[in-house]
Amino acid sequence: QLQLQESGPGLVKPSETLSLTCTVSGGSISSSSYYWGWIRQPPGKGLEWIGSIYYSGSTYYNPSLKSRVTISVDTSKNQFSLKLSSVTAADTAVYYCARQAITIFGVVIIPQRWFDPWGQGTLVTVSS
Amino acid sequence: QSVLTQPPSVSAAPGQKVTISCSGSSSNIGNNYVSWYQQLPGTAPKLLIYENNKRPSGIPDRFSGSKSGTSATLGITGLQTGDEADYYCGTWDSSLSSYVFGTGTKVTVL
Numbered sequence: 001q002l003q004l005q006e007s008g009p010g011l012v013k014p015s016e017t018l019s020l021t022c023t024v025s026g027g028s029i030s031s032s033s034y035y036w037g038w039i040r041q042p043p044g045k046g047l048e049w050i051g052s053i054y055y056s057g058s059t060y061y062n063p064s065l066k067s068r069v070t071i072s073v074d075t076s077k078n079q080f081s082l083k084l085s086s087v088t089a090a091d092t093a094v095y096y097c098a099r100q101a102i103t104i105f106g107v108v109i110i111p112q113r114w115f116d117p118w119g120q121g122t123l124v125t126v127s128s
Numbered sequence: 129q130s131v132l133t134q135p136p137s138v139s140a141a142p143g144q145k146v147t148i149s150c151s152g153s154s155s156n157i158g159n160n161y162v163s164w165y166q167q168l169p170g171t172a173p174k175l176l177i178y179e180n181n182k183r184p185s186g187i188p189d190r191f192s193g194s195k196s197g198t199s200a201t202l203g204i205t206g207l208q209t210g211d212e213a214d215y216y217c218g219t220w221d222s223s224l225s226s227y228v229f230g231t232g233t234k235v236t237v238l
Contacts, residue, residue, distance in 0.1 A: 037227070039173075046130065047165075047173065047216055049227040062226050096172055100227075103220075111227065112220035114163035116175035116184065 002027040004097050004119035012091075012126050018084040022097030022119060029078045030055040035100040035111035038071060038082045040093040041121075048093075052100050052111040053080055060111055087126045094121040131156060132217055132230035139236040144207050148233045150200040150217035156228060160220040162200040164193055165229075167214045176215070177202060209237050 008020035022036070029036060037052035051061035053071045061069050070083040084091060101113035133151045140146045150162065164177035175184050177193035180200065192203045200217055217230035 039229075046232040047218075047229040049218075049229065052227070060225060060227075063224060101178070110220070113161055114175055114178040115165070115173075115218070116178070118172040118174070121172050 002099065002117055004099065004117060006095060006097050006119045006122040008122060008124070010123060010125060012087055012124060013128050014088055014126055015086055018082070018087050018091060018124055018126070020082045020095055020097075020122065020124070022080050022082075024078045024080075024099075029073065029080065030075050033102065035060075035102055035109075036073070036080045037098050037100045037111065037115060039096045039098060039115065039118075040091075041096070042090075042093040050082065050084075050095075054102075054109060054111075058109070089126050092124065092126045094123050096121045130231045131221060131224075131228050132219070134215075134217060134230040134233045136231070137234045137236065139238050140207050141238045142207055142209065145203065145205045146207060146235060147204075148202040148215055148217075148235070150202070150230045152198050152200075152219065152228075154198055155223035156198075156219045156221040157195065157200055158198040159222060162193065162195050162217055162219045164191075164200075164202045165216045165218065167216065169213070173216065204235070207235075207237055211235055212237050 012018045035052040038050040068085045073080040098115040098118040100111045103112040138146045161179045165173040166176045167173040180195040181193045
């Protein structure tokens with residue numbers, strides 16, 4: 001079955017860039033039926049959507065993070081990646097990747113629906 | 129600051145029923161599908177309900193979802209100790225062009 005696995009440094013210094021990769025196995029990231037998303041959860045707090053990407057490279061970002069976020073896709077490796085710049089302690093969180101269902105409005109494809117499955121998550125701590 | 133509001137906690141005895149509300153607006157719940165996620169302690173969230181009231185394969189029918197206007201509800205019947213978890217609603221917000229999660233509800237089995 002489809003599985004997702006996050007990878008990347010567990011410790012990032014303040015003001016630097018957080019970089020994570022999600023590897024998809026058991027299915028193709030080039031599926032036309034799904035977006036691929038990043039979600040984070042600060043310790044003891046709730047879930048926050050960061051953004052999602054389509055295999056073509058189309059992206060949607062959380063407006064509150066948009067100025068610092070870049071999500072990219074590498075279909076040859078069946079991976080997608082997250083970069084979050086200028087991090088602070090507030091960016092300390094467990095970061096999850098997940099597949100996201102879409103809604104099609106004519107030629108517009110929007111990542112509007114549910115996330116499933118999710119990766120196990122990876123804790124990223126921002127500290128000097 | 130989430131645009132979807134859930135009660136912080138609900139509790140009931142084993143075998144009883146609990147309901148969790150998720151309150152939003154016309155730009156999110158009112159015009160988009162709602163999904164629900166279960167997060168057991170120390171694990172990743174898992175999809176419980178999608179498109180307001182559909183259960184993925186493997187999710188028991190003790191879990192149900194409904195939507196009315198700008199609110200959605202998750203119901204859990206025959207409560208079990210294994211249901212102790214955090215539950216989140218989620219939907220698309222058309223005004224924000226953003227996926228939003230609820231504030232989360234902790235379910236405790238007494």
